[in-house]
Amino acid sequence: MAVEDKNISYRIYLFAFAILLMASAIVIKLTNIQWVEGDYYRKLAKDRSVKKFVIPANKGNIYSSDGSLLATSIPNYYIRFDALAPTSENFQKNIEPLADSLSVLLGKPKSFYERELTRARTNKNRYYLIARNLSYTEYVKIKSFPLFNLGVYKGGIIVDQQTVREHPIGKIAERTIGYERVNPDGTPDGKGIEWAFRKYLNGKDGKILKQKIAKGQWKPIRDVNEVEPQDGYDVISTIDVYIQDIAHHALLKQLELYEAEHGCVVVMETKTGHVKAISNLGRAKDGSYYETTNYAIAESHEPGSTYKLADLMALLEDKKADTSDVYNSFGGIVTYSGKKVRDSKEGGYGKISLARGFEVSSNTVMVQAVYNAYKDNPTQFVNHLHNYGLNKPLGLPFKGEGIPYIPHPKDPKWSAIALPWMAFGYGVSITPLQTLTYYNAVANNGEMVKPQFVSEIKAWNKTIKKYDKEVINPKICSDETLAKVKAVLENAVKKGTGAKLYSKDFSMAGKTGTAQANYGKNGGSEKHYISSFVGYFPADEPKYSCIVVVHEPNTAKNNYYGADVAGPVFKRVAQKIFTDSPTTNEVKNLQKKDKIQEKNYSTYYAKAETKTSLVPNVHGMSGMDAVALLGNLGLKVKVIGIGKVKKQSLSAGERLEKNKTITLELS
Numbered sequence: 001m002a003v004e005d006k007n008i009s010y011r012i013y014l015f016a017f018a019i020l021l022m023a024s025a026i027v028i029k030l031t032n033i034q035w036v037e038g039d040y041y042r043k044l045a046k047d048r049s050v051k052k053f054v055i056p057a058n059k060g061n062i063y064s065s066d067g068s069l070l071a072t073s074i075p076n077y078y079i080r081f082d083a084l085a086p087t088s089e090n091f092q093k094n095i096e097p098l099a100d101s102l103s104v105l106l107g108k109p110k111s112f113y114e115r116e117l118t119r120a121r122t123n124k125n126r127y128y129l130i131a132r133n134l135s136y137t138e139y140v141k142i143k144s145f146p147l148f149n150l151g152v153y154k155g156g157i158i159v160d161q162q163t164v165r166e167h168p169i170g171k172i173a174e175r176t177i178g179y180e181r182v183n184p185d186g187t188p189d190g191k192g193i194e195w196a197f198r199k200y201l202n203g204k205d206g207k208i209l210k211q212k213i214a215k216g217q218w219k220p221i222r223d224v225n226e227v228e229p230q231d232g233y234d235v236i237s238t239i240d241v242y243i244q245d246i247a248h249h250a251l252l253k254q255l256e257l258y259e260a261e262h263g264c265v266v267v268m269e270t271k272t273g274h275v276k277a278i279s280n281l282g283r284a285k286d287g288s289y290y291e292t293t294n295y296a297i298a299e300s301h302e303p304g305s306t307y308k309l310a311d312l313m314a315l316l317e318d319k320k321a322d323t324s325d326v327y328n329s330f331g332g333i334v335t336y337s338g339k340k341v342r343d344s345k346e347g348g349y350g351k352i353s354l355a356r357g358f359e360v361s362s363n364t365v366m367v368q369a370v371y372n373a374y375k376d377n378p379t380q381f382v383n384h385l386h387n388y389g390l391n392k393p394l395g396l397p398f399k400g401e402g403i404p405y406i407p408h409p410k411d412p413k414w415s416a417i418a419l420p421w422m423a424f425g426y427g428v429s430i431t432p433l434q435t436l437t438y439y440n441a442v443a444n445n446g447e448m449v450k451p452q453f454v455s456e457i458k459a460w461n462k463t464i465k466k467y468d469k470e471v472i473n474p475k476i477c478s479d480e481t482l483a484k485v486k487a488v489l490e491n492a493v494k495k496g497t498g499a500k501l502y503s504k505d506f507s508m509a510g511k512t513g514t515a516q517a518n519y520g521k522n523g524g525s526e527k528h529y530i531s532s533f534v535g536y537f538p539a540d541e542p543k544y545s546c547i548v549v550v551h552e553p554n555t556a557k558n559n560y561y562g563a564d565v566a567g568p569v570f571k572r573v574a575q576k577i578f579t580d581s582p583t584t585n586e587v588k589n590l591q592k593k594d595k596i597q598e599k600n601y602s603t604y605y606a607k608a609e610t611k612t613s614l615v616p617n618v619h620g621m622s623g624m625d626a627v628a629l630l631g632n633l634g635l636k637v638k639v640i641g642i643g644k645v646k647k648q649s650l651s652a653g654e655r656l657e658k659n660k661t662i663t664l665e666l667s
Contacts, residue, residue: 057203059163060232062177062193065274065455068241069168070177071194077139078160081128083121085156086147091121094147101145105138106131127158165194172248173239174291176278176453178398191294193237193453196397200457200464203232234458238274243267243577247277247546250572254550255281255289258565261528261552264296265569266436270542272469273440273449277573295549300402300429304515305361305497305562306534307425309439309485311370312358314384316481320373323355323484329364337416341367341424344514344561355488359496361512363424370423378409378419385422388438388476390430394450402431425515432532436547439510439534441476442485443542448473490539498533498563501571508574509542510535512562517551528552531565537574544577546570615662617652618645623666634658640665 062071086094099113120128134142139159142148148157167177178192180201194201206229251265262282268275282292293299315321332348334341341363343349349362357365374381385391391406406428407418421427433451441448450470457465477485489509494502497512513532534547548566559565616633618626626645627637635650638661649663 053208055206055208055227055229056163057205057229058231059165059203060201060234062201062235062237064237064239064241064244065276066240066242070173070237070239070241071165071167073163074166075136076132076162076164077134077136078132078162079130079134079139079142080158080160081117081120081130082126082152082156082158083117083128084124084126085153086150087154090147090150090154097146098148102130102142105141169241169244171291173244173278175280175294176239176275177237191400192398193235195399197235197454197457200233201235204230206230233464234460235454236456236458238269238272238276238452238455239278240276243573244277244279246576247569247573248279248281250569250576251279251281251548252289254548254565254569255283258550258553258559259283259287260550260554260565262292262295263548263550263566264299264432265546265548265573266296266433267544267546267573268436268440268451270440270443270536270545271449273437273452274455275451275453276544278453294398294400295551296432296547297396297398298400298402298431300404300431301530302426302428302515302517303430303435304425304513304530304532305363306435306439306511306513306532307428307430308358308361308366308423309442309489309511310385310388310390311366311423312354312488313388313477313481313485314381315354315369315373316484317384317477318373318380321354321369323353323488325354325369326351327354327357327365327368329357329362332364334364334368336367336371336420339417341420355484355491358488358511359492361492361497367420367423371420374419381419381422382406382408387473388441389448389472390428390434390438394434394437394472396433396451396453398453402434403429404431404434405429425513432547432549435532435534436545437472438476439536439547440545441473442482442489443509443536443545446475446477446479446482447471448476486539489535493535493539497561498535498567500563501533501567503571503575506537506574506578507539508535508537508571509539510570512567514560514562529555529560531560531562533562533566533570535570538578544574546573613656615648615650615652615654615656618648618664619652621645623664626664630662630664636661638663 059073061069061073064070095114095117096110099110099117102108102113103110116128119125131138131142143157143159148155152158165179167174176192178190178194178196180190180194180198190198207227247265247267251263254260255263260283262280264280265277266275267277278294278296280291280293280295281289282295283289312323316323328351329343329348332343332345343362343364345360345362348364349357349360352360352362352365354365354369356362357369370381385406391404393401393403395401407414407422409418418427437448437451448471450472452467452470455467456463486509489511490507492498492511493508498508498510501508510533513530513534515530515532517528517530528551530549530551531553532547532549534545536542536545548569550565550569553560553565615635616629618629621629622644623639627639630637633656635656636659640663643666645664645666647665650660
């Protein structure tokens with residue numbers, strides 16, 4: 001018996017020792033966790049229960065110079081369904097009315113939604129897509145539908161929000177308005193104003209710490225670590241939507257008419273350099289046209305005869321020749337180093353003055369004038385081109401600006417034909433916008449200004465940054481030279497290659513250009529043409545300059561000359577801006593009073609002067625007067641129909657609440 005008691009005592013001691021050992025191990029572990037590894041575990045716990053969330057900043061808008069919205073951020077909503085979230089009772093009770101509501105909003109049959117929602121529950125789908133790209137109004141509606149109005153955990157509705165950048169005016173000027181995105185490697189990328197001014201538009205994201213609570217939800221921790229988001233600023237562009245629309249459709253019409261490969265048009269305000277319109281259209285496989293590449297900025301090519309203005313300006317400035325000097329066109333062909341320079345007119349122009357040679361765009365006359373004057377010192381001529389800013393990019397804020405090229409006598413590629421070829425726009429390369437900037441300087445009395453696409457940065461009504469006129473060259477040539485080239489440019493439209501564009505009612509000045517491309521270069525055999533027109537209007541007091549370039553018009557149309565292909569776009573823009581709007585109709589009996597009109601005015605004036613807190617009775621008033629009266633009282637007015645008010649949605653005499661909407665039905 002004593003032995004058995006002793007064995008029991010050993011077992012008790014052994015058990016107690018084991019308990020003590022385990023307790024000691026726990027104490028040691030707790031001590032180790034608390035004091036040795038405490039920081040690590042505290043950090044781990046915090047990382048799993050406290051998380052830093054990004055608060056996205058609202059991106060700024062892009063506006064036109066006339067206040068139209070060009071680009072804005074719009075929230076899009078995706079609605080999904082967690083089919084396991086609702087109880088069986090809630091699901092069965094609400095499935096039919098939910099399917100009915102979805103059918104009305106989304107357009108598919110009620111049976112479709114009943115079947116799909118039931119299938120999602122059977123398949124235990126916790127992320128079934130119901131609708132995508134919903135507006136905010138549609139999102140609010142769908143959230144109130146049966147079952148979904150029970151919320152996330154009881155109703156199973158899941159809402160994903162995405163912000164989409166929209167262009168309210170559509171595809172017009174899309175390449176200039178541009179886009180801004182992030183590459184897979186995290187580097188920013190994009191085009192146009194969106195990319196160039198992203199530091200203003202994007203704003204700064206905020207940060208906030210949140211702590212994880214029950215059911216996987218996170219609640220904000222309001223502490224010093226919170227950073228409020230800073231919304232992006234608005235960018236006010238120089239684009240004028242009215243002029244943009246004219247330019248876009250005028251270019252589109254010519255591209256379709258001549259089945260051209262692509263083209264561009266730019267309209268610039270003479271004194272400021274503000275680009276009022278820019279359209280770049282390329283041809284798709286189906287024959288339609290859309291904004292593909294910003295050709296006006298990015299495409300550097302041989303300009304052809306529009307480059308002859310630089311010839312004339314250099315010759316006059318150096319007094320190497322005068323507009324009255326006479327040259328022989330030699331039957332329309334002159335030869336340099338075995339290479340022939342031909343006039344577009346068969347047989348040439350006989351003996352004509354330098355001014356006339358420019359007006360009719362004679363290659364033989366202009367080449368002779370330049371070659372005879374600068375053959376012994378071609379650097380002097382090239383230096384003039386540099387002084388005109390034709391040898392370097394404009395330094396625009398956009399990516400991908402085309403690089404101009406002007407050969408120099410010191411270059412290894414300089415040849416005996418380089419000088420004569422430059423004289424009629426070959427062997428050189430320049431972008432349409434660079435050409436326009438040069439012509440605009442002539443229109444602007446010699447002051448060359450940099451093209452601008454943005455006038456200011458704003459935060460609501462506060463100006464953050466203003467972009468003033470930037471002068472590239474204060475005077476590209478003397479006033480004497482300017483007067484002569486202006487006269488010749490005007491005559492080029494009146495009686496030169498641009499004569500088809502001339503109108504006695506409206507003055508324009510400019511130069512046509514027809515360049516032949518792919519003439520044997522790189523093994524090419526199929527030549528094509530680049531048709532252009534550049535100038536300004538009105539000729540006497542220029543307000544706008546404009547360039548039009550059309551690539552590869554269909555030669556089967558038997559016309560590829562600049563005056564016929566590109567010129568009509570220029571004329572259409574000029575006419576629409578200045579000659580379509582004004583009226584010369586004479587208004588007679590201006591002082592004669594109309595009794596009915598006087599009575600209506602007295603009635604309106606009496607009501608407008610009355611200070612009231614009640615909705616007035618506008619029944620029988622003209623729609624225009626009623627809108628003005630109610631608007632001045634602080635109401636938002638919606639009008640249906642035309643004529644006089646026959647019905648108002650807010651009853652006369654009821655309490656007036658500002659910003660409330662009143663609908664007027666007019667007879």
